[in-house]
Structures are given as structure tokens and as C-alpha cells.
Amino acid sequence: MHAEEKFTYETWPAAPEKSTLEAKNKFLGFWFFLGGETVLFASLFATYLALKDKVPNTNMPLAKDLFELPLTFVATMLLLTSSLTSVYAMYHMKNFAFSKMMVWLGITALLGAGFLGLEVYEFSHYVHEGHKFTSSAFGSAFYTLVGFHGGHVAFGLLWCITLMLRNAKRGLNLYNAPKFYVFSLYWHFIDVVWVFIFTVVYLMGMVG
Amino acid sequence: MSTYAQKKGFGATLWDFLTTVDHKKIAILYLIAGGLFFLVGGLEAVFIRIQLAVPNNDFVSAGLFNEIITMHGTTMIFLAAMPLIFAFMNAVMPLQIGARDVAFPFVNAVSFWLFFFGGVFLNLSWFLGGAPDAGWTSYASLAIASKGHGVDFYILGLQISGFGTLMGGINFLVTIINMRAPGMTYMRMPLFTWSTFVTSALILFAFPPLTVGLVLMMFDRMFGAHFFEAAMGGNTIIWEHLFWIFGHPEVYILILPAFGIFSEIFSMFSRKRLFGYSSMVFATVLIGFLGFMVWAHHMFTTGLGPVANAIFAVATMAIGVPTGIKIFNWLFTMWGGSVKFTTPMHYAFAFIPTFVAGGVTGVMLAAAAADYQYHDTYFVVAHFHYVIVGGVVFALLAGTHLYWPKMFGTMLNETLGKITFWTFFIGFHMTFFIQHFLGLWGMPRRVFTYLPGQGFETANAVSSFGAAFMSVGVIVMLINIILTSVKNVKVGNDPWGDGRTLEWAIPSPPPFYNFKQLPLVRGLDAYWIEKMEGKKGMTPAEPLGDIHMPNSSFLPFIMSLGLFIAAFGAMYHVDKVSWALPVMILGLLITFGAMFTRSVKDDHGFHIHKEELMDDDDKGVKA
Numbered sequence: 001m002h003a004e005e006k007f008t009y010e011t012w013p014a015a016p017e018k019s020t021l022e023a024k025n026k027f028l029g030f031w032f033f034l035g036g037e038t039v040l041f042a043s044l045f046a047t048y049l050a051l052k053d054k055v056p057n058t059n060m061p062l063a064k065d066l067f068e069l070p071l072t073f074v075a076t077m078l079l080l081t082s083s084l085t086s087v088y089a090m091y092h093m094k095n096f097a098f099s100k101m102m103v104w105l106g107i108t109a110l111l112g113a114g115f116l117g118l119e120v121y122e123f124s125h126y127v128h129e130g131h132k133f134t135s136s137a138f139g140s141a142f143y144t145l146v147g148f149h150g151g152h153v154a155f156g157l158l159w160c161i162t163l164m165l166r167n168a169k170r171g172l173n174l175y176n177a178p179k180f181y182v183f184s185l186y187w188h189f190i191d192v193v194w195v196f197i198f199t200v201v202y203l204m205g206m207v208g
Numbered sequence: 209m210s211t212y213a214q215k216k217g218f219g220a221t222l223w224d225f226l227t228t229v230d231h232k233k234i235a236i237l238y239l240i241a242g243g244l245f246f247l248v249g250g251l252e253a254v255f256i257r258i259q260l261a262v263p264n265n266d267f268v269s270a271g272l273f274n275e276i277i278t279m280h281g282t283t284m285i286f287l288a289a290m291p292l293i294f295a296f297m298n299a300v301m302p303l304q305i306g307a308r309d310v311a312f313p314f315v316n317a318v319s320f321w322l323f324f325f326g327g328v329f330l331n332l333s334w335f336l337g338g339a340p341d342a343g344w345t346s347y348a349s350l351a352i353a354s355k356g357h358g359v360d361f362y363i364l365g366l367q368i369s370g371f372g373t374l375m376g377g378i379n380f381l382v383t384i385i386n387m388r389a390p391g392m393t394y395m396r397m398p399l400f401t402w403s404t405f406v407t408s409a410l411i412l413f414a415f416p417p418l419t420v421g422l423v424l425m426m427f428d429r430m431f432g433a434h435f436f437e438a439a440m441g442g443n444t445i446i447w448e449h450l451f452w453i454f455g456h457p458e459v460y461i462l463i464l465p466a467f468g469i470f471s472e473i474f475s476m477f478s479r480k481r482l483f484g485y486s487s488m489v490f491a492t493v494l495i496g497f498l499g500f501m502v503w504a505h506h507m508f509t510t511g512l513g514p515v516a517n518a519i520f521a522v523a524t525m526a527i528g529v530p531t532g533i534k535i536f537n538w539l540f541t542m543w544g545g546s547v548k549f550t551t552p553m554h555y556a557f558a559f560i561p562t563f564v565a566g567g568v569t570g571v572m573l574a575a576a577a578a579d580y581q582y583h584d585t586y587f588v589v590a591h592f593h594y595v596i597v598g599g600v601v602f603a604l605l606a607g608t609h610l611y612w613p614k615m616f617g618t619m620l621n622e623t624l625g626k627i628t629f630w631t632f633f634i635g636f637h638m639t640f641f642i643q644h645f646l647g648l649w650g651m652p653r654r655v656f657t658y659l660p661g662q663g664f665e666t667a668n669a670v671s672s673f674g675a676a677f678m679s680v681g682v683i684v685m686l687i688n689i690i691l692t693s694v695k696n697v698k699v700g701n702d703p704w705g706d707g708r709t710l711e712w713a714i715p716s717p718p719p720f721y722n723f724k725q726l727p728l729v730r731g732l733d734a735y736w737i738e739k740m741e742g743k744k745g746m747t748p749a750e751p752l753g754d755i756h757m758p759n760s761s762f763l764p765f766i767m768s769l770g771l772f773i774a775a776f777g778a779m780y781h782v783d784k785v786s787w788a789l790p791v792m793i794l795g796l797l798i799t800f801g802a803m804f805t806r807s808v809k810d811d812h813g814f815h816i817h818k819e820e821l822m823d824d825d826d827k828g829v830k831a
Contacts, residue, residue: 021386021387024386025311025312025382025386025387028311028381028382028385028386029311029312029378029379029381029382032378032381032382032412033378035412035413036374036378036412036413036415036416037416039413039416039417040416040417040419040420043416043417043420043421043450043453044420046449047420047424047435047446047450050443050446051435051441051442051443051446054441054442054443055440055441056439056440056441133427133431133432133433134431134432134433134434136434136440136441137434137435137437137440137441137442137443138441139434140424140427140428140433140434140435140442141435144423144424144427144433144435159807162804162807162808163807166807166808175810175812
């Protein structure tokens with residue numbers, strides 16, 4: 001099957017993300033990349049846990065003083081929902097429904113942007129309370145872990161928008177289908193990382 | 209597209225190499241760049257031995273000595289040994305599995321240029337205010353306190369080249385899983401391919417902790433964070449853990465490909481199938497797995513407590529088992545074989561006792577209680593040079609001789625090769641054997657000098673004398689390379705006459721599409737099977753057809769250049785100079801711009817048509 005070939009609903013393969021050698025390579029390579037990313041975040045989590053609440057003096061805020069559940073709960077819901085909408089997008093991709101896929105991808109990007117907005121607000125709020133990147137080892141570790149995740153979300157947004165703009169006029173083919181699919185894998189991954197951040201940083205932070 | 213067989217001028221050749229995505233040309237780039245860094249690191253080693261040749265020497269100052277030992281270690285591991293290993297992986301592995309290129313040729317080029325710019329950045333430190341001086345392990349308490357920009361060069365240079373290595377690892381993994389020729393099952397893969405596979409998996413899981421460690425140190429030194437500063441709640445031991453979670457798998461990343469090269473050599477020049485092939489595969493995978501379980505044996509004296517020390521000591525000793533399996537398999541491969549003492553076989557033969565010696569001292573060091581005595585002495589220096597030089601460097605020199613004809617189409621001179629071997633081999637043992645005793649007598653490592661009358665004089669003089677021998681060996685090898693390249697006597701498919709695996713079934717150097725028709729693999733040592741049945745080459749697995757090839761691209765170079773520029777900005781940002789931040793942003797824009805261009809511009813590659821392939825009968829293309 002040639003990458004540039006035109007397709008119809010009937011001729012579109014069942015697994016367009018793996019139907020050429022290039023696509024298979026991309027698919028597998030990206031899974032490996034996510035394996036490496038897992039270790040990267042594991043290292044950041046370990047660092048955070050080692051440095052949690054490690055501050056130079058007693059009047060600086062600790063995890064239990066800082067975190068508020070309502071805000072992070074809304075952020076979590078936004079990101080989890082965006083993972084679901086990206087599943088819908090891939091469902092339509094597999095059914096060769098290009099415009100429906102674009103709509104769901106658009107919603108995914110909007111939810112991601114909403115999450116990012118909340119995170120920026122949250123960070124500025126903490127900075128006002130004296131919890132800064134440079135104020136303590138706790139601060140450095142917190143902003144590095146959560147910020148790395150936020151950076152991944154921001155990169156994912158740029159990636160999603162680039163893909164949508166680039167392919168807006170030409171529809172689906174076997175050259176860009178794996179690109180969309182790999183993006184959705186990435187988006188799920190940052191969602192899974194957030195679930196761990198929500199648990200380890202926020203929930204475990206609240207209980208002290 | 210049909211211009212590939214023509215002769216080219218210098219400018220065109222240079223442009224060709226700057227834009228190539230061909231794994232064979234990238235291999236040559238890795239070989240040249242890695243070779244140059246090897247010479248730089250070797251020169252630093254010579255300086256160390258000159259300084260230590262006599263007591264109270266003032267050849268270099270204490271500060272400069274720290275910079276030299278740091279750069280010697282860093283250069284040799286990251287910029288010499290790894291790229292040279294990558295050179296052989298790129299040159300040989302796709303041929304061994306019968307593939308036309310790696311899975312991601314473009315990414316392969318990005319990997320190389322990232323490594324190259326990272327290496328250049330690190331070495332520019334010599335000219336821009338001083339090299340890093342916190343040791344190659346760059347322990348945080350030293351590194352944070354280090355004045356000037358030396359350690360910043362280390363952080364950013366390794367970060368950039370580390371990205372390249374990580375991508376290379378993913379690339380090789382996917383290549384081996386997805387692109388094997390028909391019939392090339394996992395258990396028919398040559399041992400070098402197997403070791404590339406396991407090494408790549410190690411790279412994938414070992415490099416991210418280094419990335420994180422370097423990011424944390426970058427934040428501490430350049431952006432005001434406090435990960436490693438105890439007064440602000442930080443903890444310097446975090447660096448030690450992150451570094452060694454990377455650092456220990458790293459030594460297996462280095463040694464496993466060496467095992468792979470030696471496995472090929474032993475079976476080729478014993479003219480015998482590798483003894484215990486499946487147990488070799490098993491041992492390689494097991495070593496790779498255990499390699500992640502032992503990092504804290506570098507930290508026995510850190511104070512992790514007796515339980516942790518005991519667990520890591522036992523895990524470390526366990527690695528001796530699969531390694532022992534390998535040693536016996538190599539010996540049994542030679543047993544009853546018709547052994548031919550070529551230059552690569554000299555290295556392979558010398559490797560066994562040398563590496564066993566390094567392994568024995570390794571088990572000694574693994575005994576946690578005893579390690580308190582050995583720690584930070586020359587005993588450790590002797591140990592790791594026995595495994596890294598006696599294992600990795602011997603393999604790289606052997607591999608250079610073995611694969612030179614496949615990469616360049618001409619054989620290195622065997623006589624000069626053997627002279628290199630003997631001088632290097634004797635020089636190596638002279639340099640490092642005595643260092644075991646220096647360590648046991650109490651000479652600490654990383655000291656810039658020692659006093660007369662402590663009993664260290666003779667041993668150090670012997671050691672420095674040995675380093676001179678090693679240097680002579682390397683110089684003879686350079687002469688060999690120059691002479692061979694000038695003479696340029698072309699050789700055929702199988703210049704050693706004993707090739708067993710697929711790379712020897714195609715011309716030297718191979719045409720840029722490697723295999724005109726993908727070969728049908730009928731068993732382990734695929735080419736040997738065909739030769740034993742009196743056939744000249746492989747049986748094709750497909751009819752002659754169009755071949756799809758990737759386009760060359762200048763983007764990998766630009767992407768890497770962007771990070772190189774951004775690194776200067778990040779580094780001088782600390783000094784509050786006005787141009788630092790704009791330069792950092794500019795560099796990142798260049799990198800992301802190149803990535804964006806790559807993303808939006810379709811690149812479908814091109815096809816070599818059947819007719820062109822038929823015209824191109826059996827004339828190899830100059831690499």
C-alpha cells in the first residue's frame with residue numbers, strides 16, 4: 001500500500017496506523033519512546049518524593065498548606081476528558097470520518113488548553129504564597145515534576161494544532177493517519193502521568 | 209536519482225555527508241568523530257601519566273589535573289567509546305539482518321549530529337575558560353561548588369549528545385524488530401545484532417535518569433534551584449543515585465557490543481559455529497537485566513546501610529555467572545576449531561584473560577565490606593581500565609580491523625595491525641597491572657601528585673612507561689589507516705574468506721540500497737550455510753523490484769546546531785550578559801523550526817527503479 005494513495009470508506013484499512021512499514025516503525029518506535037519517558041518521569045517522581053516538604057525554615061508552606069483539591073480536581077477532569085475525546089477522534093480516524101475526527105481533536109486541544117490555563121493560575125497562586133522554584137528544594141522539585149508534565153501538555157498542544165492545520169485540506173491517508181495515532185498515544189501518556197501526579201503530589205500531599 | 213555511481217568533488221562529498229541519512233555513511237561519520245575524540249581523550253591520558261611519572265611533578269597544576277582527568281573520563285566514555293560502538297552498529301547491524309537501512313534514517317542522522325555538536329560543545333570548554341573539573345561522575349557537592357563554566361559545559365554537552373544516543377537506541381530496537389529479512393528469526397540473528405538489541409534496550413531505559421540528573425544540575429547551577437543544596441533542603445545523594453542508575457547500565461552498554469564483536473570474531477576465525485549460541489543470547493539478555501539491579505555498588509561507602517549494601521553486593525556478584533557462561537562459550541568455540549590468527553583474532557584472544565582479570569577484581573570490589581578498603585584507590589582505576597580497555601577498546605580496535613574492508617572496501621595492513629596489537633597489549637598491561645598494587649598500597653585515585661618515599665615511585669614510572677607503549681600502538685594504527693587509504697586496494701564481498709553472516713554476502717562497501725533483492729535466511733550463519741552448499745551468494749527472497757529509499761536532508765544538522773547555539777545562551781545567562789537570553793531563544797527557535805519543517809513538509813522518499821538496478825550489476829558504490 002502506498003502512502004500517498006487516495007482512499008474511500010470501503011478501501012480504508014482496519015488498522016491504518018500500522019498498514020505500511022513506515023507506520024509500523026513509527027508505531028513501535030513511539031511505544032519505545034514512551035517507555036523511556038516513563039523512566040524519565042519515574043526519576044522525577046523519585047526526586048520529588050525525596051525532597052517533599054524539605055524547606056530551609058519552618059515558616060515556609062508545606063504540601064499540606066498549599067494544595068487545594070477543588071482546583072486540581074477540575075484540572076484532572078479536564079485532562080481525563082481530553083483523553084476520552086482523543087479516543088473518539090481515533091475511532092473516527094479508523095472509520096475514515098475525517099471531519100468528525102477533526103472536531104474531536106479540536107475539543108481535545110481545547111480541554112488541554114483549559115488544563116494548562118488552570119496550571120498556570122495554580123502556579124502563580126503558589127508563588128504568591130511563597131512557594132517558589134528558587135525558595136527551597138521542595139519548590140524546585142515540585143515545579144520541575146509538575147512543570148515537566150505541563151511542558152509535555154504544551155508540546156502536545158502545539159503538535160495537535162500543527163497536525164490539524166497541516167492536514168485540514170487534504171483529509172486522511174496512510175501517510176498522516178499514523179501521525180494522528182501517535183499523537184493520541186502521546187496524549188494518553190501525559191494523561192496517565194497526570195493521574196500519578198494527582199495521586200502522589202496532590203492526594204498524598206493533602207494527607208501530609 | 210541515477211547519479212549515485214559518479215565521482216564527486218570535495219564540496220559535493222562534504223554536502224553529501226552533511227545531509228546523508230544512509231546508515232553506512234552515518235557509520236563513517238561516527239567512526240571519524242569518535243576516532244578524533246578517542247585521540248583527544250588519549251592525549252589527556254598521556255598528560256595524566258606524564259604528571260604522575262615522578263613524585264612532586266609540576267607538569268600540570270592541581271586544578272588543570274582535575275580538568276584533565278574529568279575530560280579524559282567523560283570524553284572516553286561518551287565521545288569515544290559510545291560513538292565508535294554506534295559506528296559499528298550502524299555499519300553492520302542493518303546488513304546482518306538483511307535490511308536496506310535502519311527504521312528511521314532521518315532520526316539516525318539527527319542522532320549523529322546531536323552527539324557531534326554535544327561533543328564539540330563539551331570540548332570547547334578548553335578554550336572558553338576551563339574544562340569541567342568535578343570528575344566524570346560530576347558528584348553534586350563538587351559540581352555545584354565548581355567555579356567558572358566548566359561543569360556547565362559538561363551538563364549541556366552531555367545533555368545534547370545524550371538525546372542523540374537515546375534516539376539511536378530506539379532506532380536500533382525498531383530496526384531489529386521490524387526490518388529483519390525473510391527467515392531471519394530472532395534465534396538466527398548474529399550475536400552482534402543480539403548485543404545491539406540488548407544494548408539499545410539498556411540505552412532506552414538508562415539514559416532518561418541521566419537526562420533528569422543533568423536537568424536538575426542545570427537548574428541548580430543556572431536557574432537558581434536547590435536540588436543538591438543541603439542548606440535549602442536539598443540532597444546531594446540524589447545525584448549519585450540518578451547518575452549511577454544511568455552509569456551502571458552504561459558500562460554494559462559499552463561491554464555488550466564488545467562481546468558481540470568478539471563473538472563474531474571467535475566463530476569467524478575458528479571457522480566454527482559459535483558454541484552455545486542460545487546460551488550466549490540468554491547470557492546477553494540476563495546481563496542486560498541484571499545491569500539495572502546493581503547501581504548502588506558504586507555507593508557502598510555512601511552510607512546506605514548494611515542491608516542495601518548486602519543486596520547490591522550479591523546482585524553484583526550474580527553478574528559473574530552469565531559472564532562466565534560467555535567466557536566458556538568463547539573458549540569452546542575455539543576448541544577443535546581451525547583457528548586463524550588474524551589481527552582481530554589477536555585482540556579476541558588477548559581479551560579473554562584480560563577481561564577475566566577485570567572480572568575477578570570486579571567481584572573483589574563487589575564484596576561490600578572489602579570495598580571500604582579499595583574505594584577511591586588505584587585498585588578501582590586498575591579494575592575499570594581492565595574491563596573497559598581490555599574489553600571495549602580491544603573490541604573497538606578488533607572491530608576496526610574486521611569491518612574496515614566492509615566499510616571502506618579495502619583491507620588494513622595485517623603486519624602493521626599486529627604491531628599495533630602487540631605494542632598496545634603490552635603497553636596496556638604495563639600501565640594498568642601495577643595499578644592494582646598501587647591501590648592496595650594505598651595510593652588514592654584522582655590525586656595530582658604524590659610525595660617521594662611513599663613507595664609509589666617505581667610503580668608509577670612503570671605505569672607511565674606503559675602508556676607510552678600504548679601511544680605507539682595507536683600511532684602505528686593511524687599510519688596503517690593512512691597507508692591503506694592511499695593504496696586503496698579494492699576487495700570483494702568476503703575479504704576475510706571466512707564470513708558467516710549476511711554482511712559478507714554483499715559488495716564491500718555495499719551499494720547504498722544494500723540488498724538488490726532481500727536475501728532468504730535459512731539458518732544461523734546464513735551466508736556460511738550457502739557457501740557450504742557451494743553457492744556463491746544468498747538466495748533472493750523476492751523478485752527484482754523497485755526499491756524505496758529515503759531522501760537526504762540537511763534538517764538533522766540544523767536541528768542539532770540550534771541546540772548547540774541555545775546551550776551557549778543558557779550557560780552565559782548566569783553571568784547576566786545581555787545577549788545570553790536572545791541567543792538561547794534563537795537556538796531553540798532554530799531547533800523547533802527545523803522540527804516543524806520536518807513535520808509539515810511531506811517526505812515520501814524516492815524509488816530506485818528496477819531497470820537502474822539491472823544496469824548497476826555488481827559494481828559497488830564508493831562510500
